[in-house]
Amino acid sequence: MIPAQFDYVAPTSVADALAALAEAGDDAKVLAGGQSLLPILRMRLNAPEKIIDLGRIEELRGIREDGDSIVIGAMTTYADVLASDLVRENAGVLHDAVTEVADPQIRHRGTIGGALVHADPAGDVGAPILALDAVLTVTGPSSERTVPAAEFFKDLFETAVGDGELLTSIRIPKHAGWGSRYEKFVRVAHQWSIVAVAATVRVEGDTIAEAAIALTNMGSTPLRATAVEESLVGKPATDDAVREACAAAADGTNPPSDLNGDSDYRKHLATVLTRRAVLAAAGK
Amino acid sequence: MTRINVKVDGVDYTDEVEPRMLLVHYLRETLGKTGTVVGCDTSNCGACTVHLDGRSVKSCNVLAVQADGHEVTTIEGIATDGELHPMQQAFHDCHALQCGYCTPGMIMQSIDVLNDNPNPTEDEIRVGLEGNLCRCTGYHNIVRAVQQAAGSGNGSSAGATATADAGEKAGAQS
Ligand SMILES: Cc1cc2nc3c(=O)[nH]c(=O)nc-3n(C[C@H](O)[C@H](O)[C@H](O)COP(=O)(O)OP(=O)(O)OC[C@H]3O[C@@H](n4cnc5c(N)ncnc54)[C@H](O)[C@@H]3O)c2cc1C
């Protein structure tokens, strides 16, 4: 199928994109990599009158170091995130998750910003961004604000980015020396996560000194497994200790039931995948 | 209508297109390059894979206007002077197709896999072709073809062994 007709602009700066967005109002949609939006337009699930293509805005691309953080432009593609040593060294669990997104063709086009604003609960980048305590920069016509990842995801397909605003960058505190693992459970290749777990831990000697864990597709937004994190800290990185702590992985979650599995099945999966992810992140 | 300048298979084109036109339709209907095919409505199958500035993309999931100022290579642009591209030759030699519908996309993605990693393992080939579906072959000969092309590119032995039971990952695609 082909999309309904729309007007098209491709501004070259954030300021011009915001102006175009303000002018078009509710009838406009921003186009990033198009890997979620174009299928939606083709199936006519949405028919905006105007498309504002961010693809020509160089200032939104790239990954840089800034003191204790790395900063990723919203229009940086998955492929560029994967190729980045800065990401691999300082945000290993994001690197791990991006290897699991879709396929190479989609990773060449899809962007980290587009994925985060799309906010599909089964999407793979929300959980690592949450686990890494990232801070997102949201830019509007007259001001810029920063939103911690914990406050960014509001509901299914809904984020803190309001009408007339753009997600412009993602700031991630460096997690150098932390081990990581993104454990994604699917039945066939090239599938969205049934459940996935982003785990990153810092081990001192044989003891887990810090742990950050977030869950994909265990509710309408990515969720932090706070109870597991708390009980892991100070424990030895052994199979028994980790198994015990990870039994709490599904606490407070409300996962969906669908053809891939019901809610209880997902809750069980979450405990198993969290244990695997934590042990792997701890190098076991 | 929006004016675009695109280089396709080495030739510069300037055209007026509707912004909603998909790149795959521009290639097929405006330029007549019907070698690139459409196999699905969901961007799952990979049959429409082309290279945009040297990297593989699904041309059903790119607007023609997004290709403005860029360079596209299709299955029709990879043979030189009547000589098949080594990947085309390998698909031919290894009988890596039956109906052939997935083949243009498979070949373009296979070339991308080797551009990224000239010496992939069998698993890396299967994961690299994760976004390309074949309903006929069971993938084994496709993987063998990529191994042969990798061999002919770097001098190691052609047609390296593809074990019959290692096909679970790509073979299990939806
Ligand atoms: C076959 C297939 C398989 C897939 N499998 C997976 C998978 O396994 N895991 C996974 O995580 N994802 C998967 N995806 C989705 C993919 O990750 C998308 O690329 C991603 O969700 C969207 O990023 P994009 O840059 O393409 O955004 P677009 O599709 O261009 O935009 C998505 C939405 O975000 C808005 N938007 C984009 N950028 C901004 C911005 N900077 N500011 C404000 N709003 C913005 C757009 O208006 C739109 O509503 C798959 C997609 C396909 C087609």
Ligand code: FES
């Ligand atoms: S036609 Fe493009 S992926 Fe199927």
Ligand code: FES
């Ligand atoms: S050869 Fe028929 S779909 Fe692949």
